[in-house]
Amino acid sequence: MVDRIFPDSSRFKRIVRGKIRENLKRYISRGELIARQGKSIVSVPLPQIEIPTFRYGKDEQGGVGQGPGEEGTAIGAQDGEGGAGAGNMPGEHILEVDVTLEELAEILGEELSLPAITPKGNKDIFTVKDRYTGIHRAGPESLRHFKRTYKQALRRQLQLGTYNAGRPIILPAREDRRYRSWKTQKLPESNAVIIYMMDVSGSMGNEQKEIVRIESFWIDTWLRSQYRHIDTRYIIHDAAARVVDSHTFFHVRESGGTKISSAYKLAREVIDKEFPPDQWNIYLLHFSDGDNWGGDDTSMCMELLRNELLPCCNLFCYGQVKSAYGSGQFIKELASGFPEDPKVVLSEINSRDEILGSIKTFLGKGR
Template sequence: MSRAIDRDSQRFKKIVRGKIRDDLKKYVTQGEMLGRKGRETVSIPVPNIQIPHFRHGKKGSGGVGQGEGDEGQPIGKGGRPGEGDGPGTAGNEPGRHIREVELSMEELADMLGEALALPNIQPKGKDEISSTKDRYNSVRRTGPDSLRHVKRTYKRALKRSIAAGEFDPRNPVVIPVRDDEEYRSWTTRPEPQANAAVIYMMDVSGSMTDEQKGIVRTEAFWIDTWLKKQYGGLQRRYVVHDAVAHEVDEDTFYRTRESGGTRISSAYAACEKIIARDFPPDQWNIYAFQFSDGDNWGEDNADCLAKLTGGLLPHCNLFCYGQVESPYGSGDFIRELRRVESDHEQLILSEIENRDAIFDSIKDFLGTGR
C-alpha cells in the first residue's frame, strides 16, 4: 500500500511539473513568481489538477445519453440547475481552485534552460579558486580534550573491562584509561568555487513607468535563476539611477520608485567602481545587465560609450543592454550602442516591447553561453 501511494504521489508531482513546464512562458512573462520567492524554493500557482478516475452513479439512475430529447437541446450534467456551462441559476458548488506548488530554484532553472535551449556557460580566465573545508569524518587515538569522542571512549573502556573480568553488573562503574580514549578527527579537502558576479543596473527615471520597471524586475529574476544554476558562488550587486546612480540592496532594487532625469553614464561609473572594489576581473566572471527605456540626456551619450568600451566591456563576460519600450522614452540610446556592437562580441542588445518579449530577451542575453 505504501509503495502504491508513493508511486501515485510521484506520478502526480510529475504531472504538475509537466504542467508548469508547458506553461512556463506564461509564468515568465506575467511575473507569477515575484513575491513568492523563498530562500531555496518558490511557490507557483497552478490550476488544481484532477487525476482521471471512475465514479459510480446512483443505482438505477440511467446511463449517459438515455431518454427523450428535442433537437438542439443543451446537454447538461444530469439536468440539475446550476450545473454545466452557460446561463442558469446561481449555484452552490465550489469553483476552480488554485494549488500552490513548491519548486526548487534549481528545478526552475532547468525548466528555463530546456524551454529556451540555453547552453551551459563556459567561464573565462581564472574562473575557479580553491577554498578549504574541514569535515569531521574519522577518529584517532590522540587529540585535545575538546574533541574527545565520549561514546566511543566509553565503549572501548567497557569492552576492556568485560574482557579483563573487572566489570561488576551490580556496580557498573567504568573508568576509561588513556588507552581507551578516542578523539574526533577531520580531513581537509579543497573545494573549487566558481567566482561569478552579476551587476544589475536599472533606470528609474520619470520616463520609466511602473509597468516598465515591472518588466525589468521580472527579467532580472529569471536571469538570476539561470546564473545561480551555472555558478555556485554567485555574487550580486544592484544599481538604480536617474541622473545620479546609487548602489542599493536587492529589496530596494525590486521595490524602489523614483523619478527625475536620466544620465546613464552615472550607472556605468557606479558599475566600474563596484568591479574595482569587489571583483578583480582576472579572478571573476563578471556579468552586467542594464535596463532602460533609452531616454538619455543627449550630451551624455559620448561619455557612456567611452566608459563602456574603455572600462566595462574589456572586463565583462557579457554586458547586456535591454531597452524597454516606454510611451515617454525616446528610445535613442540603443542606436548609440549599435555603433560599437560589432566591435565587441560580449555586448548584447535586446529590445523589450512588452511582457511577452521577456522570454525572447532572456534567450538573446543567455543564449551565447558566455
C-alpha cells in the first residue's frame, strides 16, 4: 500500500540529487556541509525546490497572532504551521534533505567524473563473516526458526490427521523444531589508510586550515565510498612532527619554523608500525604553504619520498595553500624532482573556489 508513494519519492530524491550536483561547488567552497555531518548522513540544505507561484514575500506580509504580550514585543520564529492536523497553507522554509555519505560521494564522483579506484592487489587478505543461510534440525534454542517449526508441526498434524480445522491448535513436537544455521564466508578485503599531514607553522592561518579541512572532508568522503574500511592518521608538523587526533589536526595553531622532512619521517614510522604496505592501500596527503626551512631539508624530503614513501603508497598528494607569508617554493621542487611519477599529484589551492578542481586533480587518477 505504502509502495504507491515510492515512485514519487524516488523521483523526488532524483531531483534532490540533481540539485545537490548543481550546487556542489557552492557547498564545497563554503564548507557548509561539514558541520552538518552526522554519523553516516549529511543533511543538505536545499534552496528552492518548491514550485514557484505568484505569492507574497512572507516577511513583508505580517499577520495576525494570538496570545499575551505588549505591543512591540518580539514573538517567536514564524516557521512551521500551527495546530495539529494536516495544514494546507504552504509554509516557506528551506528544505533539508538527508543524504548518506555514500550518496554524497557518488554525486561528487559523478560531478567530477572521478574514476573508481582499483585497490592494490591484496587478494590474500580475507575477512570472515557468518551468514545465516540454511535450516538445521538441531541447534540452540535461541536460533529456533518459529515459522518453519510451526509449518513443520502443521504438516505433521495434517499428515497424521490430527489437525482439527474447527479448533486449529498446533503443537510442535521435538522433531518439528527447526533452527537457523550459518555458513562462514570469506570475503576479500581491501584496507586503506589515509595519512594527513599538515604544516602548522606560523604562516598557516585560519583560512588556510579551513581550506585544508574542507578538502580533507571531501577526499575522505570519496575514499570511504571506495573502500570498505578506512583508517586515518593525522600528523602535524612545524619544525618537529607529531601524531594527533582529528580535532587537534584541524584546530591547533602553532608557530615556529618548518621542517617538512620531520613529517615524512614520522609518516614512514607510522606505516612501518601499523600499516604494512603489502596489505594496505596507503594514501599520503600533505598540505602546506610551501615554505620550507632550507634547501637541506627540502633535499632530504626528496630523498625520503623517493626511497621510503613513494614505493609503498598508492598516492602522494601535495596541496599547496596560498598564504601571505609562504614563498610557495616547495611545490616547484616537487615538480622538478618527480616530473613523471604518476604517484605524485600536486595541486595549488589559492582560494576556496579552487578546492573542487584540486579534488579532481588528486582523485582523478583512480589510484
